[in-house]
Amino acid sequence: MKRVYCVLCMIIVFSQYSFAARLGHTKVDFIGLSELNEAQQTKVKSWINHGLDATEKTLGPLIQKAVPIYLKPQYFAFEPVPWAEVIRGELDGVELQFSRYSSLKQLKNDWTLYHELAHLYHPLLDYKDFWLTEGLATLLQNQIMKDSGIITYDNMMMRLKAGLERGQSNTYRLSHLQDARLASVSSNMWQLNAQQWVYWSGVAFFIEAQYQLKLQQAQYQTIAELIKAYQSCCKASEQQSGRQFLMELDKLSKTALFSNLYLKYKNRTDFPKLKQKHLNAL
Ligand SMILES: [Zn+2]
Numbered sequence: 001m002k003r004v005y006c007v008l009c010m011i012i013v014f015s016q017y018s019f020a021a022r023l024g025h026t027k028v029d030f031i032g033l034s035e036l037n038e039a040q041q042t043k044v045k046s047w048i049n050h051g052l053d054a055t056e057k058t059l060g061p062l063i064q065k066a067v068p069i070y071l072k073p074q075y076f077a078f079e080p081v082p083w084a085e086v087i088r089g090e091l092d093g094v095e096l097q098f099s100r101y102s103s104l105k106q107l108k109n110d111w112t113l114y115h116e117l118a119h120l121y122h123p124l125l126d127y128k129d130f131w132l133t134e135g136l137a138t139l140l141q142n143q144i145m146k147d148s149g150i151i152t153y154d155n156m157m158m159r160l161k162a163g164l165e166r167g168q169s170n171t172y173r174l175s176h177l178q179d180a181r182l183a184s185v186s187s188n189m190w191q192l193n194a195q196q197w198v199y200w201s202g203v204a205f206f207i208e209a210q211y212q213l214k215l216q217q218a219q220y221q222t223i224a225e226l227i228k229a230y231q232s233c234c235k236a237s238e239q240q241s242g243r244q245f246l247m248e249l250d251k252l253s254k255t256a257l258f259s260n261l262y263l264k265y266k267n268r269t270d271f272p273k274l275k276q277k278h279l280n281a282l
Contacts, residue, residue, distance in 0.1 A: 032071035054148035060228035068093030129242030135202015167200025171271035204272035211281035
């Protein structure tokens with residue numbers, strides 16, 4: 001699952017963009033388009049435009065005035081998008097390694113772009129809180145794909161359940177760890193090979209949070225609606241702690257559920273066990 005290792009964020013200074021195109025809402029700056037032939041350029045533009053449209057349909061328009069997309073077309077790849085990462089900077093963007101020979105359909109069916117674009121809706125968090133942002137983007141990627149008809153609701157649920165099972169197995173395999181607190185495992189995720197544990201604990205967190213939003217009849221009933229509101233009013237431009245980020249979500253939803261859940265999750269050493277009632281909130 002190399003593609004889930006996607007957010008090694010780095011700060012870069014943007015210099016020049018080779019092409020720009022305007023979508024319905026947010027402008028896209030394509031960097032590296034000239035490495036492709038004309039037909040490939042058309043395909044890639046359609047893919048990115050579709051991805052952004054789908055993402056904005058679920059999460060609302062991005063507030064930043066443009067999204068830089070760094071294109072790294074590959075000649076040999078075993079899958080349509082073998083690697084991607086968010087590039088943080090004055091304008092947050094996405095770097096995509098992709099097969100230049102994949103069809104438009106294959107590219108649209110791949111989840112990676114939706115995942116990376118979802119990351120643009122939250123600020124960069126500290127490493128110990130990596131589980132929060134990866135969980136959020138993983139849950140949202142599935143909802144974006146479902147809302148745009150790329151996958152069905154049943155398929156989304158199947159993917160989420162399978163992921164949670166992988167998270168559970170990964171946690172079980174690493175049960176010998178001396179320091180198995182989620183915050184600590186997140187900080188050392190690469191060395192520990194604990195990606196499934198970290199990502200899917202975060203997904204469980206946000207599923208549980210959505211259940212609570214509904215139970216408490218909060219102003220926003222879903223994580224997607226809440227993130228949409230957060231993006232339009234309050235997204236921090238600087239790196240911050242998970243606690244700060246969640247306090248903003250609490251403020252917006254007029255609850256304390258995110259901060260409370262965070263206390264329950266950050267030092268837990270087991271994998272969260274969700275009940276059917278939690279999954280029913282999706
Ligand atoms: Zn990610």
